[in-house]
Amino acid sequence: MLAESVVEWTQEWKQQGLDEGRKEGRKEGLREGESLLLARQLVKRFGPLDEQTLARLAVAGREQLELWGERILDARQLSEVFDDK
8 A cells, every 4th residue: 555655656746747847848948939039030120140149138038038029129229129228
């Protein structure tokens, strides 16, 4: 009986770990997709991006990417997208 319980608990913990991993993977995938889309939009609007800008996009969180994505609509130059004013 105890052995069966241990096996059942182990399976539950394993499933919980898999579920959490999938959830984190989806979140990271969404962030990467937003970063790539914003990079494409920036290139189309302002031309090739320098390494510093690409690095900022690569490490930015989803909220920051969303803010920059909104700013691109009104920005006349690349620096206006990233201004932290």
